[in-house]
Amino acid sequence: MKLKLLLSSFLLISCLAAFSQEKQSNQAAEKGLIKVSVMYPYAEGKTFNMEYYETKHMPMVAGYLGANLVKYTIEKGLASGLPNQPLPFMAIGTFYIKSLSDYQAAVAPNREAIRADFANYTNVAPIILVSEVVK
Structure with missing residues (x-):
């Protein structure tokens, strides 16, 4: 025993x-990776199709990024950090990449296709934040 x-x-x-x-x-x-966060703010009357985003849009964009892409994540907003406050974001898609200039070079010729696809899953204009992972 x-x-x-x-x-x-x-x-x-x-x-x-x-x-x-x-x-x-x-x-x-x-650490040191570039993080591109695409955040979709919540607002009354706005919509977001998570299934389409997960199965079509994000894989499409990831395909454009090629070997520069380390990984990507998809988050579904659930609640605000404060009680009785509205949800700040319906969803956040994040790309972890090695090089910002390579990211920009990959996205530039595909920008119109990426934007045109928005109508397939949302009626929200995203907020994009580019940052560096420090820890």
């Missing part, structure tokens, strides 16, 4: 240590 408890404890500690190292490694790998 003591041996089983000891083995279980050892396995749990080993798993926690491995998870911690992986998390630190991922954070270090993202």
